[in-house]
Amino acid sequence: MFDAIRGHLAASAPHDAVRAAHHAAAAHGEDVSARDEKSAAVVFEGTAVERFRQALEAVAGRCFVVKDEAEAAEVLRQIAGQRKSQRVAVSDSPLAGRVLKLAGLPAEVLENAAVGELFDSDLGVTGAQWGVGETGTLVLESDAERHRLASLIPSAHVALLEARNVRHTLGEVLRAINERGEGGLSRAITFITGPSRTSDIELTLAIGVHGPAELYVVVIGGEGNG
Amino acid sequence: MHQQTSETFDRNAREALADVQLRGALRNLATTFGGRRKEAIATVEDWEGLRDRARAAKDETLAHLDKYLEQFVGNAEKAGAQIHWARDGAEACRIVLDLIRARGASRLVKSKSMATEEIHLNAALEAEGLAPVETDLGEWIIQLAHETPSHIVVPAIHKSKRQIAELFAEKVGIEPTDDVAVLTGAARRILRRSFAEAEVGISGVNFGVAETGTILILENEGNARLTTSLPRTHIAVMGIEKVIPKFTDLDVFLKLLPRSGTGQRLTAYQSLITGTKRRPEDEGPEELHLVLMDNGRSRMLSHPVTRQSLACIRCGACLNACPVYQQVGGHAYGSVYPGPIGAVITPQLSGLKQSAQLPYASSLCGACREVCPVKIDIPELLLHLRAEVTEGTAAGTAAQHGPVKSRPLERLAFGLYARAWSSPTLYLWGARVARLLQGAVVRKGRIGKVGGLLAKLAPPLAAWTEWRDAPPLAPRTFREQWREEQKR
Ligand code: SF4
Numbered sequence: 197m198f199d200a201i202r203g204h205l206a207a208s209a210p211h212d213a214v215r216a217a218h219h220a221a222a223a224h225g226e227d228v229s230a231r232d233e234k235s236a237a238v239v240f241e242g243t244a245v246e247r248f249r250q251a252l253e254a255v256a257g258r259c260f261v262v263k264d265e266a267e268a269a270e271v272l273r274q275i276a277g278q279r280k281s282q283r284v285a286v287s288d289s290p291l292a293g294r295v296l297k298l299a300g301l302p303a304e305v306l307e308n309a310a311v312g313e314l315f316d317s318d319l320g321v322t323g324a325q326w327g328v329g330e331t332g333t334l335v336l337e338s339d340a341e342r343h344r345l346a347s348l349i350p351s352a353h354v355a356l357l358e359a360r361n362v363r364h365t366l367g368e369v370l371r372a373i374n375e376r377g378e379g380g381l382s383r384a385i386t387f388i389t390g391p392s393r394t395s396d397i398e399l400t401l402a403i404g405v406h407g408p409a410e411l412y413v414v415v416i417g418g419e420g421n422g
Numbered sequence: 423m424h425q426q427t428s429e430t431f432d433r434n435a436r437e438a439l440a441d442v443q444l445r446g447a448l449r450n451l452a453t454t455f456g457g458r459r460k461e462a463i464a465t466v467e468d469w470e471g472l473r474d475r476a477r478a479a480k481d482e483t484l485a486h487l488d489k490y491l492e493q494f495v496g497n498a499e500k501a502g503a504q505i506h507w508a509r510d511g512a513e514a515c516r517i518v519l520d521l522i523r524a525r526g527a528s529r530l531v532k533s534k535s536m537a538t539e540e541i542h543l544n545a546a547l548e549a550e551g552l553a554p555v556e557t558d559l560g561e562w563i564i565q566l567a568h569e570t571p572s573h574i575v576v577p578a579i580h581k582s583k584r585q586i587a588e589l590f591a592e593k594v595g596i597e598p599t600d601d602v603a604v605l606t607g608a609a610r611r612i613l614r615r616s617f618a619e620a621e622v623g624i625s626g627v628n629f630g631v632a633e634t635g636t637i638l639i640l641e642n643e644g645n646a647r648l649t650t651s652l653p654r655t656h657i658a659v660m661g662i663e664k665v666i667p668k669f670t671d672l673d674v675f676l677k678l679l680p681r682s683g684t685g686q687r688l689t690a691y692q693s694l695i696t697g698t699k700r701r702p703e704d705e706g707p708e709e710l711h712l713v714l715m716d717n718g719r720s721r722m723l724s725h726p727v728t729r730q731s732l733a734c735i736r737c738g739a740c741l742n743a744c745p746v747y748q749q750v751g752g753h754a755y756g757s758v759y760p761g762p763i764g765a766v767i768t769p770q771l772s773g774l775k776q777s778a779q780l781p782y783a784s785s786l787c788g789a790c791r792e793v794c795p796v797k798i799d800i801p802e803l804l805l806h807l808r809a810e811v812t813e814g815t816a817a818g819t820a821a822q823h824g825p826v827k828s829r830p831l832e833r834l835a836f837g838l839y840a841r842a843w844s845s846p847t848l849y850l851w852g853a854r855v856a857r858l859l860q861g862a863v864v865r866k867g868r869i870g871k872v873g874g875l876l877a878k879l880a881p882p883l884a885a886w887t888e889w890r891d892a893p894p895l896a897p898r899t900f901r902e903q904w905r906e907e908q909k910r
Contacts, residue, residue, distance in 0.1 A: 197507050200716065200720040201662070204724040205723050208723060211725050211727075212485075212726050311618070311652065315614065331688045338699075344706060345652075349648075365673075374669045381636070381696055383700055384694070385693075385694040385696075390690055392643055392644040392690055393643070394559045396578055397586055397602045397605060397606070399451065399455070399576065399579070402605075402606040404607075404610070405606050405610055407643065407647065
């Protein structure tokens with residue numbers, strides 16, 4: 197197949213020469229994502245955390261900014277209470293473990309839940325490695341935590357996010373991950389922006405088709421590094 | 423209704439025009455997605471610059487596709503993925519089938535993928551007694567209805583809520599309802615069972631990153647996440663053009679694709695998967711198979727005009743903006759890729775002979791080029807393909823699919839037309855003659871088909887005049903008026 201690709205590319209060479217204004221040459225090897233970062237950050241005159249909250253709520257997610265883990269536990273208690281949660285699946289994040297313990301929920305708490313148990317859980321509690329202010333996006337890295345399924349299968353997801361890990365743009369997060377080099381790239385990275393949604397029937401928005409119908413993000417540590 | 427193929431576009435289109443419900447749905451599509459797109463691109467500071475950078479990244483990859491594919495494959499393998507090469511659709515289907523068979527698997531879930539639609543993977547698997555379950559809501563609806571997608575982003579856009587409710591009542595036994603939330607809830611409940619027991623998950627790929635061997639899959643529902651993380655085996659089918667050079671290039675494409683397609687800043691989920699799990703306790707599949715498919719793509723590399731077709735990121739914006747698609751919908755194109763992008767890639771993938779009408783399924787208004795996030799010049803491509811149709815040779819395609827039906831009279835007419843318009847003397851003379859003659863053909867102040875002499879005199883031209891009006895020429899030309907003005 198490489199022969200076919202090389203053959204056809206070679207056939208194109210004379211045509212390419214004719215097309216003088218070929219902009220690929222100008223961009224050869226250039227990092228196309230690096231340029232507009234600063235401008236994007238200055239457009240918003242608040243902290244990255246505030247920006248995150250606004251963007252997340254605009255896509256039907258709920259965001260709580262709290263001072264410390266005790267406050268986070270209080271928020272979690274309210275959410276679980278309102279939803280009358282019976283079975284809560286928690287990831288192996290130490291932060292999630294601590295907050296859950298502080299919350300002392302009157303529900304069954306499953307650590308390291310098997311897939312079958314996850315299908316029977318009504319709330320998943322995990323950490324998140326990054327937040328993106330511009331879009332209200334959570335970034336989950338599989339090397340940091342086992343949260344791939346706990347954030348996906350239960351009908352509601354509570355994510356605990358440290359304020360210092362919130363950035364303004366996705367570009368900043370992608371570069372930070374990339375700069376760690378080969379060993380620093382998790383096998384599964386998941387970006388989550390709001391609850392699961394579909395517009396497949398007459399373009400009418402419906403929330404919660406396959407993933408969680410409710411997404412709550414608790415940002416811990418106040419205003420972060422906006 | 424007759425069998426709709428690309429060869430019968432004219433007939434398909436006429437049938438679609440009579441379908442009132444379909445046209446309502448298409449109007450809704452154009453206004454909803456069109457409006458949301460405008461709002462979403464206003465949230466980006468330098469939209470034009472982004473488009474240029476995305477196109478530059480694609481051009482760079484395509485101009486050195488061999489190099490970037492090698493890099494991509496090397497890195498994916500290093501991370502534990504297994505690579506399979508498919509020259510065409512039949513080979514890709516065979517590879518997927520063999521992988522499933524070798525694992526003794528029968529419970530298959532699929533997430534939405536245009537590449538697998540292109541090669542009719544479901545039909546190939548069903549022919550072997552397998553029953554892959556489509557899990558994207560729109561794809562599931564059309565699978566239940568035994569139909570084909572009519573849009574590359576919202577595949578069931580042609581179906582009304584009521585039709586879907588009736589379908590669900592018949593196939594899965596739920597009470598008919600016009601509450602979309604109830605219909606969606608039923609899909610969730612029923613498909614959860616399929617996910618829980620699935621052995622193999624089949625997905626497409628939106629981007630493959632050469633630098634890291636990562637694949638990215640973009641979605642809103644969560645079914646692609648379930649498909650790619652629950653089953654033991656994940657098979658991803660990707661066209662060879664999906665590669666981009668760098669991990670950080672994803673930023674640009676993720677700004678462009680959702681905004682252009684559905685008018686979102688970002689879709690709800692992106693899964694970035696690099697090989698298989700690292701440690702035994704990690705979640706996710708044991709195996710990842712990447713099926714890299716050519717199926718007519720490498721041929722498009724052989725000319726810069728056709729090569730740009732491979733820059734497409736399948737956002738669907740050109741469909742939503744196209745005045746032809748807005749009237750006739752997706753099925754009229756008789757191909758899995760409808761709309762402007764379909765009109766240019768279908769003939770290149772499956773041969774101009776089978777789809778010689780498609781390059782003409784456009785008014786060349788340029789709306790597609792205007793909205794395309796990677797600035798594909800679709801009108802230029804349409805003209806390029808029309809030239810191949812009239813030449814009757816279709817470089818590349820002819821070798822594969824035999825000669826194309828030529829249109830010699832049309833070629834002659836346009837040859838004369840071009841000569842007349844490129845010579846000032848011929849143009850002036852022609853205009854004078856035309857003004858003298860036009861009395862015979864002008865009806866109700868227009869030159870058109872109504873009893874038009876032109877239409878009667880020249881059958882090949884009738885194809886033009888039947889559907890096109892031209893304003894009559896003014897009694898005195900601008901040139902004549904200008905000269906008189908100057909004399910005063
Ligand atoms: S041609 Fe451009 S606008 Fe059309 S689907 Fe492809 S990327 Fe989108």
